[in-house]
Amino acid sequence: MHDGSGRIVVQNLSKRFGAVNAVQNLSFTVEPGSVTGFLGPNGAGKTTTLRMLLGLVTPTAGQATINGRPHDQLGNPARIVGSVLENEGFHPSRTARNHLRVYAAAVGVPDRRADEVLGLVGLGPAADRKAGGFSLGMRQRLALATALLGDPQVLVLDEPTNGLDPEGILWLRNFLRSYAREQGRTVLVSSHLLNEVEQLIDQVVIISQGVTRYFGPLDQLRKSQQSRVLVQPADASALVKALQENGITQVSPTPDGRVAVAGATVQQIGDLAAKAGIAVYGMQEETADLERLFFQLTQGQYQGAPGYPPQGPPPGPPQSPPPGFAPPQQYQQQYQQGPPPGYAPPQQYQQGPPSGPQQQQGWGGPR
Amino acid sequence: MGNLIKAEFRKTLTLKTWWVLLIPLVLVAFWLSYFWGWAMNDFAAFIGSGTAREIAGPIGLDPDKLPVGLLAIAHGVNIAQIIPAMFGIFALAGEYRSKTITTTFLTAPNRVSALSAKMITYVVWGALYGLVSFGVSALAVVITVDSSRLPDTTQWLAALGGTVLAFVLVTLFGIGFGAVLRSVTLAVVLLLVWFLLVENVLVGVLWNVTDVLGGILPNGTANGIVGGIAADAFGINSLNLPAGVDTWAQFGLQIGAGAPGVFSWWASALIFFGWTMLFFGLGWAGNQRRDIS
Numbered sequence: 001m002h003d004g005s006g007r008i009v010v011q012n013l014s015k016r017f018g019a020v021n022a023v024q025n026l027s028f029t030v031e032p033g034s035v036t037g038f039l040g041p042n043g044a045g046k047t048t049t050l051r052m053l054l055g056l057v058t059p060t061a062g063q064a065t066i067n068g069r070p071h072d073q074l075g076n077p078a079r080i081v082g083s084v085l086e087n088e089g090f091h092p093s094r095t096a097r098n099h100l101r102v103y104a105a106a107v108g109v110p111d112r113r114a115d116e117v118l119g120l121v122g123l124g125p126a127a128d129r130k131a132g133g134f135s136l137g138m139r140q141r142l143a144l145a146t147a148l149l150g151d152p153q154v155l156v157l158d159e160p161t162n163g164l165d166p167e168g169i170l171w172l173r174n175f176l177r178s179y180a181r182e183q184g185r186t187v188l189v190s191s192h193l194l195n196e197v198e199q200l201i202d203q204v205v206i207i208s209q210g211v212t213r214y215f216g217p218l219d220q221l222r223k224s225q226q227s228r229v230l231v232q233p234a235d236a237s238a239l240v241k242a243l244q245e246n247g248i249t250q251v252s253p254t255p256d257g258r259v260a261v262a263g264a265t266v267q268q269i270g271d272l273a274a275k276a277g278i279a280v281y282g283m284q285e286e287t288a289d290l291e292r293l294f295f296q297l298t299q300g301q302y303q304g305a306p307g308y309p310p311q312g313p314p315p316g317p318p319q320s321p322p323p324g325f326a327p328p329q330q331y332q333q334q335y336q337q338g339p340p341p342g343y344a345p346p347q348q349y350q351q352g353p354p355s356g357p358q359q360q361q362g363w364g365g366p367r
Numbered sequence: 368m369g370n371l372i373k374a375e376f377r378k379t380l381t382l383k384t385w386w387v388l389l390i391p392l393v394l395v396a397f398w399l400s401y402f403w404g405w406a407m408n409d410f411a412a413f414i415g416s417g418t419a420r421e422i423a424g425p426i427g428l429d430p431d432k433l434p435v436g437l438l439a440i441a442h443g444v445n446i447a448q449i450i451p452a453m454f455g456i457f458a459l460a461g462e463y464r465s466k467t468i469t470t471t472f473l474t475a476p477n478r479v480s481a482l483s484a485k486m487i488t489y490v491v492w493g494a495l496y497g498l499v500s501f502g503v504s505a506l507a508v509v510i511t512v513d514s515s516r517l518p519d520t521t522q523w524l525a526a527l528g529g530t531v532l533a534f535v536l537v538t539l540f541g542i543g544f545g546a547v548l549r550s551v552t553l554a555v556v557l558l559l560v561w562f563l564l565v566e567n568v569l570v571g572v573l574w575n576v577t578d579v580l581g582g583i584l585p586n587g588t589a590n591g592i593v594g595g596i597a598a599d600a601f602g603i604n605s606l607n608l609p610a611g612v613d614t615w616a617q618f619g620l621q622i623g624a625g626a627p628g629v630f631s632w633w634a635s636a637l638i639f640f641g642w643t644m645l646f647f648g649l650g651w652a653g654n655q656r657r658d659i660s
């Protein structure tokens with residue numbers, strides 16, 4: 001039987017559809033008590049991975065287990081794992097309550113559970129309406145109600161915010177957070193938009209083109225991204241020179257002609273500019289932008305990175321983090337007006353997510 | 368397994384399909400049996416007195432006392448059994464259409480148990496449709512056929528058993544057929560066209576070449592179960608038809624039972640069981656492995 005741990009383990013999972021590698025050698029672990037985001041652009045292999053986890057798609061290689069077992073060995077699986085999937089169907093002529101009563105019977109829970117979960121997702125008033133007339137948001141709620149029938153230990157949701165209004169998203173966030181944190185259960189939520197789930201998740205698995213790009217606590221990813229100051233000076237090269245003379249070397253141009261400065265405060269930059277007699281028209285502090293980092297992690301911008309194959313499986317064992325990320329093109333540009341000698345290429349984007357032992361934690365097994 | 372079977376019954380009972388399909392089933396079974404009962408009540412006149420004597424002679428019956436009621440019942444239930452076949456198509460192909468198959472698989476221990484529960488449930492539905500069909504056909508026959516030409520007790524029971532068996536098999540055939548074609552619409556259209564038209568035309572057109580088709584093709588063998596019971600009572604199945612009977616008289620006789628070319632009820636049942644298992648097996652194998660995405 002299963003081990004009751006509530007842990008999801010994906011190990012060297014691969015799936016090939018004909019000539020297409022939907023998922024390549026994917027590995028990650030999801031622990032109970034936290035909400036884990038499963039992120040990647042559309043077509044990254046998220047849905048296929050979740051469907052392999054749920055036994056709907058057979059892996060080409062590797063395995064995905066819940067509580068140490070593949071889905072078809074869980075006994076009564078709906079008591080262990082509930083899921084909200086895209087493309088999930090309801091018979092258009094069946095009422096919400098009847099839909100739930102059908103699957104309450106299959107799961108082996110009493111019929112009153114159908115009304116309980118309807119209340120839980122706020123569909124009580126629509127219980128006797130036919131699912132065919134439901135809006136996308138209502139269908140998502142009904143799918144969640146179905147997932148909750150067996151009061152499962154693990155909840156897997158594929159793009160659950162699709163079709164939900166802002167109010168619905170807020171409600172879902174609170175619901176999932178309390179489900180995971182207060183009840184100590186496992187929640188895995190996929191999304192193609194980090195900012196949709198950023199407030200909700202503690203852990204994150206980022207995949208792109210079927211390969212894991214990052215796996216660890218969201219906080220670590222956040223810390224890896226330094227804040228910076230965007231300065232709009234009258235003379236950019238003069239400002240860069242002044243900054244570098246004062247030991248502030250993490251300077252780079254932005255596409256809109258401003259200068260991005262890391263490792264210095266607004267006050268420091270303002271003082272230096274004043275001392276050098278450079279007019280500054282504006283300064284803007286930019287804090288850690290996860291979305292941008294997510295974008296970098298998932299865009300096909302690895303071509304220029306040394307030692308990183310453009311596509312294909314990640315180098316080394318799957319437990320190792322991707323080695324470094326290429327700086328986006330625009331940061332590699334040099335100043336047109338002749339950069340000052342010794343102008344260092346921007347550092348911050350080459351560091352990428354936390355490296356070394358710090359990151360190893362995030363990749364670790366059970367804690 | 369009990370839970371899954373309960374869920375399968377709820378799936379059917381929460382929709383209208385099961386009783387909407389009962390309407391054509393009752394109408395077809397009743398009126399076809401009524402028409403054939405009325406038409407064959409005067410069997411001798413219907414088939415020609417010479418042939419009637421030829422048939423009646425070897426089995427030691429007065430032509431006026433041939434159990435023509437059986438033929439009328441066979442006709443009614445044989446056409447009506449297209450309904451449970453359609454019902455079977457909805458069982459699995461319908462779940463793919465509404466995409467409820469995902470939840471069905473997710474709430475079952477594994478696919479084998481999900482599909483087994485479905486099979487058991489639809490065996491029961493097939494038997495129920497068979498009972499209803501037999502009931503209304505029997506009623507129509509009792510109304511139209513003289514009591515001397517009604518089946519005896521054994522024949523009544525045989526016809527009842529044959530109808531239930533045929534309906535169960537036809538329902539499972541429908542599940543398999545739908546599962547193989549993966550489309551409700553395509554499966555229903557093909558089923559109707561093949562069972563009601565193509566195969567009958569093939570059997571008729573090729574009758575001069577070979578009379579074996581009706582005995583081995585799906586519609587012929589499905590019809591041959593109850594039709595064969597009727598034909599057995601007359602000795603007009605292909606296995607024991609007197610050698611002197613003209614080919615086209617044989618066709619007419621067996622058409623009268625709704626099963627031209629029929630070998631015997633048990634041979635038909637076995638061959639149709641083979642057809643059912645072929646489609647059901649292919650459909651099952653496909654579902655066992657298929658990626659649901």
